[in-house]
Amino acid sequence: MNYGFGFGPKSTKQIRRETVERNRQQGRAGEEQVKTQYALRGYEMERTGRGSDFRARKRDWLTGRVTESKLVEVKTGNAKTSKLQERTKRKQSNYKVERVRPLFF
Secondary structure, eight states: OOBSTTSSBOOHHHHHHHHHHHHHHHHHHHHHHHHHHHHHTTEEEEEOSSSOSEEEEEEOTTTOOEEEEEEEEEEETTOOOOHHHHHHHHHOTTEEEEEEOOTTO
16 A cells, blocks of 8 residues: 555655656656767757757858758657657658667666
8 A cells, every 4th residue: 555654655646747747756766867968079959849859950060051950859767659750750751769868766
């Protein structure tokens, strides 16, 4: 039985809420890890709205023109891609799913 701070058993709703919050924190940690890895390789990372987490751009250091651009979706643990993410992956040739295990979890 799950007890929360000695005040009796935790409700199923409370357990689910804590699990969702832990997964959200793990996802954010994974996003930060991938963002740092790409930044160290010379990419600019821009948050996107739907279908992916980031747009990664690499620029020519002389001209400032974009030489490479890709969409990056970060997944942690056993997370699955959504239907929108699958559609985006099929439509975009520059779509990359990064699977990571965050360092802090």
